[in-house]
Amino acid sequence: MQKPLKILVLEDVQDDVGLIERELRKGGLTFETTRVDSKQGFIEALRQYEADIILSDHSLPQFNSFEALKLCRRSGVRIPFILVTGSVSEEFAVTCLKEGADDYVLKSNLIRLPNAIVNSLKQKELENERKKSDEAIREQNEELVKINRELDSFVYSVSHNLRAPLMSVLGLLNLARLQEGKEEMNQYFQMMEQSIQKLDNTLKEILDYSRNARKDVDVQQVDIRDIVNDSIKRLLYMEGSEKITKTIDIIEQSPLYSDAYRLLVIFNNLLSNSIKYRDPQKEENFIHFYITIEKQLLTIRVQDNGIGIPSHFLPKVFNMFYRATERSEGAGLGLYIVRETVQKLGGKVDVHSEYGIGTTFEIEIPNKLPGDINV
Numbered sequence: 001m002q003k004p005l006k007i008l009v010l011e012d013v014q015d016d017v018g019l020i021e022r023e024l025r026k027g028g029l030t031f032e033t034t035r036v037d038s039k040q041g042f043i044e045a046l047r048q049y050e051a052d053i054i055l056s057d058h059s060l061p062q063f064n065s066f067e068a069l070k071l072c073r074r075s076g077v078r079i080p081f082i083l084v085t086g087s088v089s090e091e092f093a094v095t096c097l098k099e100g101a102d103d104y105v106l107k108s109n110l111i112r113l114p115n116a117i118v119n120s121l122k123q124k125e126l127e128n129e130r131k132k133s134d135e136a137i138r139e140q141n142e143e144l145v146k147i148n149r150e151l152d153s154f155v156y157s158v159s160h161n162l163r164a165p166l167m168s169v170l171g172l173l174n175l176a177r178l179q180e181g182k183e184e185m186n187q188y189f190q191m192m193e194q195s196i197q198k199l200d201n202t203l204k205e206i207l208d209y210s211r212n213a214r215k216d217v218d219v220q221q222v223d224i225r226d227i228v229n230d231s232i233k234r235l236l237y238m239e240g241s242e243k244i245t246k247t248i249d250i251i252e253q254s255p256l257y258s259d260a261y262r263l264l265v266i267f268n269n270l271l272s273n274s275i276k277y278r279d280p281q282k283e284e285n286f287i288h289f290y291i292t293i294e295k296q297l298l299t300i301r302v303q304d305n306g307i308g309i310p311s312h313f314l315p316k317v318f319n320m321f322y323r324a325t326e327r328s329e330g331a332g333l334g335l336y337i338v339r340e341t342v343q344k345l346g347g348k349v350d351v352h353s354e355y356g357i358g359t360t361f362e363i364e365i366p367n368k369l370p371g372d373i374n375v
C-alpha cells in the first residue's frame, strides 16, 4: 500500500480543513493531515512532523502565509508550499509565487487541489534531482581543477628534473671538446655517465609511479624473504651497498597474499635510501628488515643507522619531489612512490627518525589471505 502523504495544514478554521480533506479523498489521494493555526505551532510542526507538503491559508490571527514561507526557506525546508485561500487578486497571487509558493488554489475551487498537490510534488522531485546532479557536477569540477593543478606542478617538476642532468651533459660535452688530454676526457665522460644515470633513474621512478597508478593490484601467495633478497641483489652494485650490513628477521604466522611487484618497489626504494643516506662517520652501517606476517596483517619495519632526518623535515618526506638533504641526488620521488604504493595495497606507512642516529619506516599492509585458507 502507498505510504499516506503527510500534509501540514496551516489553517485556523477546522471546517475548512474538513472541506480540503473531502476534496483530496475525492481526488483519490491517500493522506494524513496535521493542522496548526499559530506561528509557534507551525515552527514545531516543521521540526517534528516531517511533512511532505504544506497547505497554507493566507491570513491567520497574528500570522500569515508570507511569514510561513520565509520560515520554511530560512530553515531549509524544501517541500512544496501551496496557498489555499479565499478570493484573492491576481496581483496577490503573483506576489505569492514570487515569494516562493509552488501554487495557489482558491477555496471556492478546491476541486483543483489534488492535481495541484500531485504536480507540485513532481515538480519538487525534479528540482531536487536537478540540484543533486548540479552538486555532482560541481564536485567533479572541483576534482578536475585539483587534478589539473597537480598535473601542472608535476609537469613543471618533471621537466625541471629531466632538464638538469641533460644541461649538465651538454655543458660537459662543450668542455670535453676543448680538451686534448685523454685523462681529462675520461673524467668528463664519467661525469656525463653519472648525469645520464641520474636521468635514467628519474625516468624509472616516474614509470614506477605511473605503473602503480594504472595497474590493478595482483594478489598472489608471495615469499617475502625472496622479495627482500631480490631487492638486495638488484641494489648490490649501487655505490656504498657493500658497506651496509643487511639483516632480515621474519616472524611468519601465516602465508602471505599480496602483490609481489609492489612489495619489491617498496623494498627497493627503502633499501636504496638506506644505502644513499648511510652515515660514513659510523664504524658500521646497517639496515634491518623486521617482518611479521599475521593472518590479517603484514607489518614491515625497516631500520637503518644512517644520517637520519631532521624532525622539521619529517612531515614532508613523503611529498612528491621533496628532498630533505643536500646529499640527495635523486628527484625526491622515492618515498612518494612508497606511500602511493602502500596506499594502493590498502596499507599505511609512517616514519620515525633521529638526526644523526638513524631512520625507521613502519608499514602495515592487509594480508589478502583467501577466505578458504585456515591458519
Ligand code: ADP
Residues within 6 Å of the ligand: 273, 274, 276, 277, 304, 306, 307, 308, 309, 317, 322, 323, 324, 325, 328, 329, 330, 331, 332, 333, 334, 335, 336, 359
Ligand atoms: P630522494 O632520495 O630522491 O631525495 P626520497 O623521496 O626517496 O627522495 O626521499 C626524500 C628525502 O627523505 C631524501 O631527500 C632524504 O633527505 C630523506 N630520506 C629518505 N630516506 C632516508 C633514510 N633512510 N635516511 C635518511 N634520510 C632519508
